[in-house]
Amino acid sequence: MSGDYVVYGAKGSGSVAIEAALTLIGAPWRLVDRASLAEITGEEMARVNPMRQIPALVLPSGELMTESAAILIHLADSHPGSGLSPAWDSPLRPRFLRWMSFAAAQVYSLFWLLDVPGRIADQPAVQDLAKARLEARIGDCWRIMGEQVQPAGRFLLGDEISVLDVYLAVLSRWEPRRKGFYAAAPNLAEVVRAVDAEPRLAGLWAERMPFREGWEG
């Protein structure tokens, strides 16, 4: 079986990083849009991804991939001409893999609770406290990343954009929002701004993650 990539996604969500990578690669893909949390976590989605989450990507072979970092690494590696990931034997590869995994495991996974704090507590006051603590934790993660990584050029790994930059630009749009991110990791601010300004992504940002009034928080 072969065909286009199929992205299950939603506006403003982590799928936008996958959509951005496919746009940069220029591979044929189509979107199955999920308009609400109910649609994302509903029965139809469960038949695609039993975790009831997006992004989910169906490869041209028909195989399903979930987990945003793995998807981004796979897409970049399978299109080496795109320059979106360092080769396996590049000295930049350990840094690339470290921070891709860090972003997924230390930051993205916290949104399962941050987005729906009722998953751990029924009382609104406890939910508010949990949200505040999770937001602070994410700020700490960005601070630690900023202290550990100095951009090697316009982007994290040099002057060429990689899927790591794209991933960071998308995840840093969420709590503690961009203003929180800039404060926590000031040395990474120009990197995400360069991704925001990437001309090949202008249409995608406008459609899927618009820079609306007050978008930075």
Ligand SMILES: N[C@@H](CCC(=O)N[C@@H](CS)C(=O)NCC(=O)O)C(=O)O
């Ligand atoms: N580990 C997954 C996390 C994906 C995830 O949390 N996606 C959110 C949307 S940005 C979602 O589907 N949320 C549904 C829910 O909260 O149950 C990944 O890296 O792709």
